[in-house]
Amino acid sequence: MPALTRAEAVERRRLLEVRSSTVDLDLTQGDEVFGSVAVIRFACSSPGASSFVDVKPQTLLRAVLNGRELDPAALVDGRLPLDGLAAENELLVEATMAYSRTGEGMHRFVDPADGEAYVYTQAFLDDGPRFFASFDQPDLKAAYEVSVTAPEGWTVVGNGLVTRQEGGRWEFAPTPPISNYLVAIVAGPLFTVRSEHDGIPLGLHCRRSLGPYLEADAEEMLDTTRRSFDHYHRVFDQRYPFDSYDQCFVPEFNAGAMENPGCVTFRDEFVFRSAVTDTEREERAIVIAHEMAHMWFGDLVTMRWWDDLWLNESFAEYLAYTVVAESTRFSGAWTGFAAARKSWGYDADQRPSTHPVAPESVDDTAEALQNFDGISYSKGASALRQLVAWLGEEAFYKGVNSYFQQHAFGNAALADLLQALAASSGRDVHGWAERWLRTTGVDTLRVEPARSDEARADEAQADGTWAGGADGGQEGVGRGGARIVHSSVDGQLRPLLITAATYDRAADGHLVLRARRPLDLPAEPDHELDSVGAGDPDLLLLNDTDLGFVKIRLDDRSWRTVSDSLGGIPEELARAVLWGAARDMVRDGDLDPQSYLELVAAHLPGETSAHLIQSVLGFARSTLAEQYLTPEQRPAGLGLLAGVGRDLLRRTEGGPDDVTGLRLLAVRSLIAASSTPAELAVLQSWREEGGVPGGPELDPELSWQLLLRLCVLGAAGEDEIAAELVRDTSATGQEGAARCRAALPDQQAKDAAWEALFDSDLSNYLIAATSQGFWQPEQAELLGDRPQRYFEAVVGTAQRRGPAVGRLLARYAFPAYHATEQTVGAAEACLARTDLTAALRRGLVDQVDDLRRAVRARQAVAK
Numbered sequence: 001m002p003a004l005t006r007a008e009a010v011e012r013r014r015l016l017e018v019r020s021s022t023v024d025l026d027l028t029q030g031d032e033v034f035g036s037v038a039v040i041r042f043a044c045s046s047p048g049a050s051s052f053v054d055v056k057p058q059t060l061l062r063a064v065l066n067g068r069e070l071d072p073a074a075l076v077d078g079r080l081p082l083d084g085l086a087a088e089n090e091l092l093v094e095a096t097m098a099y100s101r102t103g104e105g106m107h108r109f110v111d112p113a114d115g116e117a118y119v120y121t122q123a124f125l126d127d128g129p130r131f132f133a134s135f136d137q138p139d140l141k142a143a144y145e146v147s148v149t150a151p152e153g154w155t156v157v158g159n160g161l162v163t164r165q166e167g168g169r170w171e172f173a174p175t176p177p178i179s180n181y182l183v184a185i186v187a188g189p190l191f192t193v194r195s196e197h198d199g200i201p202l203g204l205h206c207r208r209s210l211g212p213y214l215e216a217d218a219e220e221m222l223d224t225t226r227r228s229f230d231h232y233h234r235v236f237d238q239r240y241p242f243d244s245y246d247q248c249f250v251p252e253f254n255a256g257a258m259e260n261p262g263c264v265t266f267r268d269e270f271v272f273r274s275a276v277t278d279t280e281r282e283e284r285a286i287v288i289a290h291e292m293a294h295m296w297f298g299d300l301v302t303m304r305w306w307d308d309l310w311l312n313e314s315f316a317e318y319l320a321y322t323v324v325a326e327s328t329r330f331s332g333a334w335t336g337f338a339a340a341r342k343s344w345g346y347d348a349d350q351r352p353s354t355h356p357v358a359p360e361s362v363d364d365t366a367e368a369l370q371n372f373d374g375i376s377y378s379k380g381a382s383a384l385r386q387l388v389a390w391l392g393e394e395a396f397y398k399g400v401n402s403y404f405q406q407h408a409f410g411n412a413a414l415a416d417l418l419q420a421l422a423a424s425s426g427r428d429v430h431g432w433a434e435r436w437l438r439t440t441g442v443d444t445l446r447v448e449p450a451r452s453d454e455a456r457a458d459e460a461q462a463d464g465t466w467a468g469g470a471d472g473g474q475e476g477v478g479r480g481g482a483r484i485v486h487s488s489v490d491g492q493l494r495p496l497l498i499t500a501a502t503y504d505r506a507a508d509g510h511l512v513l514r515a516r517r518p519l520d521l522p523a524e525p526d527h528e529l530d531s532v533g534a535g536d537p538d539l540l541l542l543n544d545t546d547l548g549f550v551k552i553r554l555d556d557r558s559w560r561t562v563s564d565s566l567g568g569i570p571e572e573l574a575r576a577v578l579w580g581a582a583r584d585m586v587r588d589g590d591l592d593p594q595s596y597l598e599l600v601a602a603h604l605p606g607e608t609s610a611h612l613i614q615s616v617l618g619f620a621r622s623t624l625a626e627q628y629l630t631p632e633q634r635p636a637g638l639g640l641l642a643g644v645g646r647d648l649l650r651r652t653e654g655g656p657d658d659v660t661g662l663r664l665l666a667v668r669s670l671i672a673a674s675s676t677p678a679e680l681a682v683l684q685s686w687r688e689e690g691g692v693p694g695g696p697e698l699d700p701e702l703s704w705q706l707l708l709r710l711c712v713l714g715a716a717g718e719d720e721i722a723a724e725l726v727r728d729t730s731a732t733g734q735e736g737a738a739r740c741r742a743a744l745p746d747q748q749a750k751d752a753a754w755e756a757l758f759d760s761d762l763s764n765y766l767i768a769a770t771s772q773g774f775w776q777p778e779q780a781e782l783l784g785d786r787p788q789r790y791f792e793a794v795v796g797t798a799q800r801r802g803p804a805v806g807r808l809l810a811r812y813a814f815p816a817y818h819a820t821e822q823t824v825g826a827a828e829a830c831l832a833r834t835d836l837t838a839a840l841r842r843g844l845v846d847q848v849d850d851l852r853r854a855v856r857a858r859q860a861v862a863k
């Protein structure tokens with residue numbers, strides 16, 4: 001189906017003004033289809049003109065424009081032409097729609113735990129017409145009046161307050177004007193917890209089989225919701241603009257969550273069935289606060305077209321971290337941002353697919369869908385953090401409030417926000433936006449000896465101390481300090497407002513903060529740093545509070561200090577910045593993977609931050625061990641990681657309650673790295689005993705993870721999988737089994753998984769699970785030439801199954817472990833084809849770029 005272009009949207013907006021829209025859905029038509037009747041009342045500024053309505057039905061039953069029957073056969077590629085429009089029009093579209101299995105449109109799910117069926121909608125970005133006819137673009141807002149007929153025993157949740165009528169009929173109060181991609185319903189025999197806060201009715205909903213888990217955590221989630229409302233009501237003049245706030249946890253959801261006004265949908269893994277770490281609870285709080293921010297940024301004021309997606313996502317991301325850090329118990333949320341979320345932005349900004357935070361123009365909806373990436377979220381939020389630091393909170397919120405006031409229930413663009421912020425602050429916000437929002441790429445700050453010392457340093461073959469003093473002592477005093485070289489790949493620089501800190505080594509090996517100072521760095525290639533403190537510090541760390549979106553490189557002396565004493569730096573955030581720098585260096589080929597692993601072995605066993613343990617071990621296991629280490633190096637790498645897991649396990653033995661989940665992280669990491677017969681014997685013993693001595697017990701998630709590792713290594717098979725499925729009959733049990741079966745080291749299992757991936761109609765979640773199990777470096781021989789065959793198979797499947805599955809197959813089914821020139825070549829040949837869908841192409845472009853980095857890392861090691 002052709003994507004809606006920006007030009008088409010502009011023209012349709014010029015012509016049309018929607019007055020109101022009613023949507024009537026009938027969910028009692030069986031397992032495959034449902035009924036949909038939409039009536040749209042709209043004005044046309046040029047009577048006699050033509051336009052079109054978007055509708056993607058299984059069967060278009062009837063369309064009537066101003067009393068005139070339209071020919072259903074005129075529907076082509078999801079567009080029904082509307083000719084001879086009057087000044088005021090009424091359009092009725094009646095259709096039979098198909099349920100989806102991919103999380104797009106109206107998704108239907110049968111819970112394997114109890115056989116109950118559930119449906120939910122996902123209209124974003126252009127799937128609204130898969131459940132009701134509409135003008136599918138963000139700037140044709142309408143008041144929606146939705147009604148639903150549902151089976152007996154179901155609950156239906158939607159955008160507004162609902163009245164339940166006779167005969168399973170549910171009628172929702174009309175919404176304020178909203179974009180069509182924000183209309184939502186969730187229905188089924190839901191489990192519900194209700195509450196209220198500050199006059200706003202609150203609801204939490206999930207499928208019945210998850211009820212006990214939702215109930216157990218409901219107070220925590222409601223507490224986050226209440227605190228977030230209070231925070232937003234404190235900083236925004238406009239109160240929450242809708243009549244109620246329901247949060248629905250739905251199965252097989254593609255994104256983290258979706259900000260439908262008053263009816264937010266979340267992936268239901270956020271209803272925890274198994275033990276989780278505190279960082280995972282924090283992540284859930286952040287998603288809750290993120291979606292609430294969208295009630296203002298996105299729902300109250302909506303971007304006019306998708307090129308201003310950042311007006312939704314960057315703000316929601318920035319505000320969520322701010323709210324959670326300031327108003328909930330997760331005060332270290334920004335450390336989580338530094339340790340994990342930011343790398344998503346850095347990585348995205350260094351790929352060929354990068355784009356400005358606010359692109360000048362996004363041509364169509366297919367392109368827009370690809371921009372839901374680390375740029376729009378993580379980099380955008382970092383840029384906003386810079387902006388707030390520069391303008392000050394007061395001027396920032398004053399501008400934001402005037403923007404809300406001017407555009408409430410309407411649409412806006414970048415220029416509107418900049419104007420409001422410029423007016424409130426009196427600063428050159430437009431100039432700032434040109435530098436930060438209209439460019440691509442991440443800057444690097446590199447510490448070098450001060451210019452005046454350079455010659456001397458060269459002559460003396462100085463040992464690279466940052467101030468040029470070879471003895472690391474008094475010579476540095478008052479001698480001009482260090483020089484910061486500010487660079488980027490394309491030479492375009494961005495101004496930076498950051499801090500810098502200096503540390504000295506104490507007698508016990510710990511580092512002691514000597515000084516921290518703000519640095520206001522203009523967009524220039526050289527900065528003199530002249531007053532960091534007297535004498536050479538052992539460590540000079542730029543961006544130590546992580547205010548800037550920038551890569552940092554240390555001078556040699558500082559790097560030596562980090563190698564010896566990274567774990568001895570008192571500030572968790574500074575350690576996060578340094579782990580991030582080490583990660584960058586490995587990806588850029590400036591640090592060999594082996595040295596990174598040595599840092600892990602030296603400093604992680606003593607680490608106390610769950611944020612850091614999780615992100616560092618995650619990178620070491622999934623990127624280094626999986627892709628960067630050669631097959632010859634891999635066993636030693638895994639052995640080292642298993643050793644770190646054992647160290648962490650020992651350290652958390654018999655200690656206080658594992659409130660932050662360090663022990664859980666240790667167990668997960670040890671399972672993932674176990675390879676040797678002795679390590680497998682330990683895993684087998686845990687399995688037999690149903691837990692790890694001293695805890696934790698093997699709950700469903702740990703059980704499946706452990707079984708997966710045993711399956712990969714041929715130490716368990718179909719019998720064990722079947723037995724586990726008897727114990728865990730849930731949907732995640734089904735996914736665990738699919739993952740394990742795809743991971744079995746035999747050709748028959750691989751053939752079956754291959755067919756499931758490329759020739760089936762499996763749901764999005766089962767596709768993801770099967771993909772995750774399929775490729776295992778341990779099975780390279782068995783997998784044979786499948787890495788090459790992947791590129792032949794994936795193109796047709798992505799065409800057949802649409803963007804959601806295309807994205808999953810690129811993300812999880814890509815043979816990333818096979819980091820060879822041959823795989824790069826096969827991928828490039830695939831990208832040269834012209835029949836790739838936009839979603840698959842974007843996914844492959846990113847994977848190939850990562851693969852090239854892995855190949856380079858292996859070659860660097862081989863040298």
Ligand SMILES: [Zn+2]
Nearest residue numbers: 290312313316
């Ligand atoms: Zn969002």
